[in-house]
Amino acid sequence: MGYYLRQQRWATLLGGLVVLGLAAVLSTAVGSVPIPPGAIWRLLVGQLFPGGIPGDFPRSWAPILLQVRLPRVALAGVVGAALAVAGASYQGLFRNPLADPYLLGVAGGASVGASLALAFGLTLPFGLGATQVLAFAGALGAALAVYLLARVGRSAPVVTLLLAGVALGSLLTAVTSLILILSEDRAQIILAWLLGSFGTASWERVGTALPYMVPAALALLVSARLLNALQLGDEGALHLGIEIERLKFWLMVATTLLVAAAVSVSGLIGFVGLLIPHAVRLLWGPDYRFLLPMSALAGAIFLMAADTAARTLFPQAELPVGVVTAFCGAPFFLYLLRQRRKELGA
Amino acid sequence: MNLLVRDLHFAYGPKPVLNGISFTLAAGQVLGVLGPNGSGKSTLLRCLTGALRAQGTIEWDQRPVHTIPRLELAKKVALVPQNPHLPEGFTALEVVLLGRTPHLKLWDSEGPKDLAICHSALERTSTLELAMHRVEQLSGGERQRLALALALAQEPEALLLDEPTAHLDLHHQLATLDSIRTLVQSGLAVLLVMHDLNLATSICDYILLLCQGAVRYQGPPAEVITEAHVREVYGAEVMVVPHPQSGEPVVLSQRSGRHGTRPPGLVAPRRSR
Numbered sequence: 152m153g154y155y156l157r158q159q160r161w162a163t164l165l166g167g168l169v170v171l172g173l174a175a176v177l178s179t180a181v182g183s184v185p186i187p188p189g190a191i192w193r194l195l196v197g198q199l200f201p202g203g204i205p206g207d208f209p210r211s212w213a214p215i216l217l218q219v220r221l222p223r224v225a226l227a228g229v230v231g232a233a234l235a236v237a238g239a240s241y242q243g244l245f246r247n248p249l250a251d252p253y254l255l256g257v258a259g260g261a262s263v264g265a266s267l268a269l270a271f272g273l274t275l276p277f278g279l280g281a282t283q284v285l286a287f288a289g290a291l292g293a294a295l296a297v298y299l300l301a302r303v304g305r306s307a308p309v310v311t312l313l314l315a316g317v318a319l320g321s322l323l324t325a326v327t328s329l330i331l332i333l334s335e336d337r338a339q340i341i342l343a344w345l346l347g348s349f350g351t352a353s354w355e356r357v358g359t360a361l362p363y364m365v366p367a368a369l370a371l372l373v374s375a376r377l378l379n380a381l382q383l384g385d386e387g388a389l390h391l392g393i394e395i396e397r398l399k400f401w402l403m404v405a406t407t408l409l410v411a412a413a414v415s416v417s418g419l420i421g422f423v424g425l426l427i428p429h430a431v432r433l434l435w436g437p438d439y440r441f442l443l444p445m446s447a448l449a450g451a452i453f454l455m456a457a458d459t460a461a462r463t464l465f466p467q468a469e470l471p472v473g474v475v476t477a478f479c480g481a482p483f484f485l486y487l488l489r490q491r492r493k494e495l496g497a
Numbered sequence: 498m499n500l501l502v503r504d505l506h507f508a509y510g511p512k513p514v515l516n517g518i519s520f521t522l523a524a525g526q527v528l529g530v531l532g533p534n535g536s537g538k539s540t541l542l543r544c545l546t547g548a549l550r551a552q553g554t555i556e557w558d559q560r561p562v563h564t565i566p567r568l569e570l571a572k573k574v575a576l577v578p579q580n581p582h583l584p585e586g587f588t589a590l591e592v593v594l595l596g597r598t599p600h601l602k603l604w605d606s607e608g609p610k611d612l613a614i615c616h617s618a619l620e621r622t623s624t625l626e627l628a629m630h631r632v633e634q635l636s637g638g639e640r641q642r643l644a645l646a647l648a649l650a651q652e653p654e655a656l657l658l659d660e661p662t663a664h665l666d667l668h669h670q671l672a673t674l675d676s677i678r679t680l681v682q683s684g685l686a687v688l689l690v691m692h693d694l695n696l697a698t699s700i701c702d703y704i705l706l707l708c709q710g711a712v713r714y715q716g717p718p719a720e721v722i723t724e725a726h727v728r729e730v731y732g733a734e735v736m737v738v739p740h741p742q743s744g745e746p747v748v749l750s751q752r753s754g755r756h757g758t759r760p761p762g763l764v765a766p767r768r769s770r
């Protein structure tokens with residue numbers, strides 16, 4: 152019985168992987184300069200093995216594909232996966248269905264960091280992106296502050312954590328608004344960052360985010376069975392031999408790292424982290440060993456699609472991707488909620 | 498597993514709840530812990546697993562509870578709480594599989610052996626046919642049996658049960674007690690908290706009668722469960738008669754208006770005196 156289910160799950164994950172591949176090819180193909188899928192792989196092979204498969208393409212296609220389209224699609228996928236996994240993890244960790252990746256004041260901290268960097272036009276040595284570094288530091292700093300504020304003795308009660316997160320979050324949002332108002336001429340740039348965008352995606356960005364994301368995501372995947380046990384409640388998990396405070400602390404560290412890395416390269420993109428895990432849970436059940444990897448795939452697919460829509464929907468101007476995710480995400484979420492109400496017979 | 502408790506004290510903040518409790522529990526024994534609401538039974542169980550940190554001595558196999566690593570303790574001691582929290586969305590089988598957590602390494606997932614253990618845990622609690630049902634679709638009694646199955650899947654050597662029959666119908670009450678008896682015969686130590694005095698006397702080897710956080714009376718059921726003790730501890734007028742088959746004490750509520758223990762409206766209309 153268990154084995155049958157296990158096989159089914161692998162098949163579903165494999166299916167998700169195939170859809171992810173298709174979504175990646177399609178997002179790469181469409182844009183202001185369409186590049187047909189056939190050309191994409193020829194250009195790629197040509198890049199890897201010089202003088203590979205010959206093709207007669209416009210000269211501009213290769214740089215567009217390699218320097219613009221692909222890094223952008225990759226970044227959207229990576230960030231989508233990270234946010235969805237982080238959302239699922241926080242929801243399980245706090246046993247709260249409304250938990251989202253920006254819960255612990257991460258959004259506020261990142262906003263303050265990024266808007267400071269943008270408002271003052273800060274630059275850092277060694278070619279590091281000041282916005283990215285400050286957003287990352289702000290996110291981690293805010294989460295740490297929330298944790299320290301909420302800590303009582305050796306543990307941090309969930310409700311206190313959530314409330315401290317909300318409180319510090321709104322304080323930091325106020326600070327961001329202040330910076331926004333005081334920096335009139337740069338307000339537009341800051342606002343664009345706050346709404347989230349992959350417009351400035353590059354391979355470097357993908358490269359700077361991955362070293363944080365990959366270990367954090369792996370740590371969460373390994374802990375998935377313990378996340379399941381945590382759903383029995385603190386005392387239930389404790390009676391199964393889990394050192395709950397330690398487990399929760401490290402899960403929080405890994406998840407926050409995942410979010411901070413995602414936010415620092417893409418700005419604030421809402422709804423992915425809240426919506427995707429819920430959709431996956433509704434479709435396939437709550438087992439975190441499946442929920443986490445499937446959320447990663449679904450999050451990547453969703454954000455790739457949303458970003459493609461953001462840059463192609465209106466030819467004259469690009470939409471912030473956060474607007475697209477909220478536009479599609481919110482109604483879909485409400486629809487799922489209605490379904491669930493029906494299911495519960497309410 | 499053997500348990501030794503000596504002079505146990507516990508307080509929630511300034512409020513003392515357990516005041517100097519001492520007893521022992523040996524493998525193959527069923528110890529009943531009885532007492533009125535709020536007398537500290539559930540608190541006692543949580544102290545025994547180290548979930549609450551108490552003053553005094555708590556030793557599992559001669560080792561103080563706080564020196565035993567959680568994981569090691571969870572392989573040997575399982576607790577079924579009074580109000581088990583079972584996660585929504587999980588199937589009954591998935592819940593019971595969680596019981597294998599202490600026996601699995603971080604990277605492991607459940608193998609055929611674990612499935613077999615869970616299968617028999619479900620069977621023992623007659624929840625096998627519910628295995629693929631989701632938790633929120635189960636009735637109160639079914640959930641309670643599932644919580645027991647979860648504890649059994651831990652393959653413990655000692656089982657702490659907080660009112661395991663509270664929500665069960667008569668058939669399942671007796672069936673649950675039967676499976677507890679079977680487990681005890683195979684060497685399990687069981688500590689049982691119960692409100693049903695008759696069920697308790699039918700299964701317990703030894704009984705602690707708690708009152709306000711202290712052991713008021715202890716001994717074999719026949720010595721502890723008497724009219725005077727029940728009146729004193731519970732403030733209830735009862736008759737205690739020997740069971741026609743086993744001779745164990747049976748507690749009957751007093752049936753007559755004279756003692757005024759029941760509101761008159763609840764007295765059955767046709768009754769021979």
Ligand SMILES: Nc1ncnc2c1ncn2[C@@H]1O[C@H](COP(=O)(O)OP(=O)(O)OP(=O)(O)O)[C@@H](O)[C@H]1O
Nearest residue numbers: 509512514532533534535536537538539540541579
């Ligand atoms: N978390 C808590 N914080 C403070 N006081 C508590 C807490 N839990 C229980 N108490 C108090 O401790 C006393 C003992 O509670 P406990 O739950 O151990 O009683 P019990 O014997 O299990 O009762 P019942 O038969 O109703 O289950 C009660 O007076 C209760 O009000």
Ligand SMILES: [Mg+2]
Nearest residue numbers: 538539540579
């Ligand atoms: Mg109790």
